Amino acid sequence: MAALGYQAEDTIFALSTGIERAAIAVLRVSGAGSRNILLQVCGKLPVARKAVLRKIWNNASTQDDLLDEALVLWFPGPQNYTGEDGFELHLHAGPAIIRAVSEALVNAGARPAEPGEFTRRAFVNGRMDLVEAEGIADLVAAETDGQRKLALAQADGALSQLYSGWSERLKKILAFQEALIDFPDEDLPAEVEEGINQEIQKLQFEMQQHIADGEHGERIRQGVVFAITGPPNAGKSSLLNWLTGRDTAIVSSKAGTTRDALEAACILAGIKVTFVDTAGLRETDDEIEAEGVRRALFHVKQADCVLQMFPANEPPDDIFPGATLIGNKVDIGEIPKTILGKDVFAISLKTGDGLPELYTFLQRKVEELTAASASGAPLLTRARHKAGVQEAVRCLHAALLQDWPELRGEELRLAMRALGRLTGHVGVEDLLDTIFGQFCIGK
Numbered sequence: 001m002a003a004l005g006y007q008a009e010d011t012i013f014a015l016s017t018g019i020e021r022a023a024i025a026v027l028r029v030s031g032a033g034s035r036n037i038l039l040q041v042c043g044k045l046p047v048a049r050k051a052v053l054r055k056i057w058n059n060a061s062t063q064d065d066l067l068d069e070a071l072v073l074w075f076p077g078p079q080n081y082t083g084e085d086g087f088e089l090h091l092h093a094g095p096a097i098i099r100a101v102s103e104a105l106v107n108a109g110a111r112p113a114e115p116g117e118f119t120r121r122a123f124v125n126g127r128m129d130l131v132e133a134e135g136i137a138d139l140v141a142a143e144t145d146g147q148r149k150l151a152l153a154q155a156d157g158a159l160s161q162l163y164s165g166w167s168e169r170l171k172k173i174l175a176f177q178e179a180l181i182d183f184p185d186e187d188l189p190a191e192v193e194e195g196i197n198q199e200i201q202k203l204q205f206e207m208q209q210h211i212a213d214g215e216h217g218e219r220i221r222q223g224v225v226f227a228i229t230g231p232p233n234a235g236k237s238s239l240l241n242w243l244t245g246r247d248t249a250i251v252s253s254k255a256g257t258t259r260d261a262l263e264a265a266c267i268l269a270g271i272k273v274t275f276v277d278t279a280g281l282r283e284t285d286d287e288i289e290a291e292g293v294r295r296a297l298f299h300v301k302q303a304d305c306v307l308q309m310f311p312a313n314e315p316p317d318d319i320f321p322g323a324t325l326i327g328n329k330v331d332i333g334e335i336p337k338t339i340l341g342k343d344v345f346a347i348s349l350k351t352g353d354g355l356p357e358l359y360t361f362l363q364r365k366v367e368e369l370t371a372a373s374a375s376g377a378p379l380l381t382r383a384r385h386k387a388g389v390q391e392a393v394r395c396l397h398a399a400l401l402q403d404w405p406e407l408r409g410e411e412l413r414l415a416m417r418a419l420g421r422l423t424g425h426v427g428v429e430d431l432l433d434t435i436f437g438q439f440c441i442g443k
């Protein structure tokens with residue numbers, strides 16, 4: 001496993017609870033020096049994994065400088081989060097107490113942890129793989145139910161099992177492939193080679209399926225984006241404000257009110273949804289408005305879903321690909337039921353007509369965009385995973401095209417390597433800083 005010589009032997013500590021006002025603050029310590037440090041600040045080692053009330057001293061042996069009375073938990077390694085000896089102090093959460101106890105820990109030989117250092121140690125000590133560690137980072141950052149569920153499954157190893165299952169199968173294929181290389185003149189049944197091909201194709205198919213479902217996982221993790229577009233005065237800003245329950249955008253009867261793209265987010269069907277209100281689309285000589293229109297079109301292109309609005313009596317001639325049509329101001333004029341064969345939602349942001357139906361539709365749309373995979377397999381959640389699985393698919397494809405058994409074996413090994421990098425089982429030293437740098441301090 002990767003060596004982290006410059007820091008692995010240090011004993012680290014961090015405040016694991018938030019810095020807002022609270023009743024209790026947890027200081028967490030991990031590393032080989034934990035036992036001695038704990039003895040120095042509280043005198044006697046508590047029973048493992050049992051919360052015990054103890055006085056915390058700057059130096060327990062001389063009993064000078066009482067700092068707090070706290071719950072102490074002693075977690076000897078390796079059966080704990082980081083795999084090293086460690087302990088927790090559940091202090092009264094006053095800033096002066098936290099500062100004084102932190103200083104006592106430094107006096108005793110610990111140093112403050114870097115962001116993600118606890119989890120990085122857990123990885124280095126084989127307590128979890130990289131995909132699980134990323135799941136922990138996502139779990140801590142989760143704001144919506146969708147993000148929480150996805151992260152929990154990942155931290156729990158569901159995605160890792162999928163990837164390591166593929167690795168295991170590749171290992172078997174490779175073993176058969178080696179047999180073909182080592183015993184070219186033996187009478188290995190023709191089914192062996194045929195079987196290898198079939199198994200490679202099957203793996204390739206499953207991986208491609210996983211990549212195809214991956215958009216859903218990334219949307220759950222990062223949220224779904226809806227762009228609101230249409231001509232000036234369609235009521236786009238009114239819709240943004242209504243959907244998010246906030247007065248984000250200026251609404252006025254002056255056409256061309258909105259220039260910049262405005263974003264506001266809310267939670268819909270357990271998913272973070274960002275609505276982008278944009279400048280009304282029209283030909284204009286005004287330089288600033290023209291830039292607004294250019295940006296509007298950019299957002300329409302980027303969005304997961306486009307809400308194309310128009311005011312009563314002004315039905316559009318063109319429809320953006322895949323857009324949902326919304327006719328507003330049904331209170332003052334006619335709105336066609338369909339345009340170019342597409343259904344139209346008739347609403348009024350003034351009277352509230354049609355809004356419950358639109359809201360239900362948007363919830364369904366979000367569910368559709370983030371639905372679990374048809375096979376029930378865990379979803380891919382990050383670009384890093386996508387790149388790794390894509391690389392493995394490319395290698396399997398190359399293996400299938402390769403007639404030379406030795407070269408075919410090499411492609412299979414490269415595919416295994418791509419999967420190994422995902423979970424962190426091979427060659428990931430250069431990735432570690434990127435991955436663990438995203439964590440907060442204390443995790």
Ligand SMILES: Nc1nc2c(ncn2[C@@H]2O[C@H](COP(=O)(O)OP(=O)(O)OP(=O)(O)O)[C@@H](O)[C@H]2O)c(=O)[nH]1
Nearest residue numbers: 232233234235236237238252256257258280349350
């Ligand atoms: N009668 C009626 N007026 C509405 C309705 N919805 C919005 N309005 C009015 O229409 C005008 C334009 O609304 P906005 O929300 O600013 O429209 P917009 O599409 O954002 O306009 P731009 O930013 O200029 O492109 C405002 O005066 C709103 O009060 C509606 O359902 N019925």
Ligand SMILES: [K+]
Nearest residue numbers: 233252254257
């Ligand atoms: K307007």
Ligand SMILES: [Mg+2]
Nearest residue numbers: 236237257258
């Ligand atoms: Mg507007």
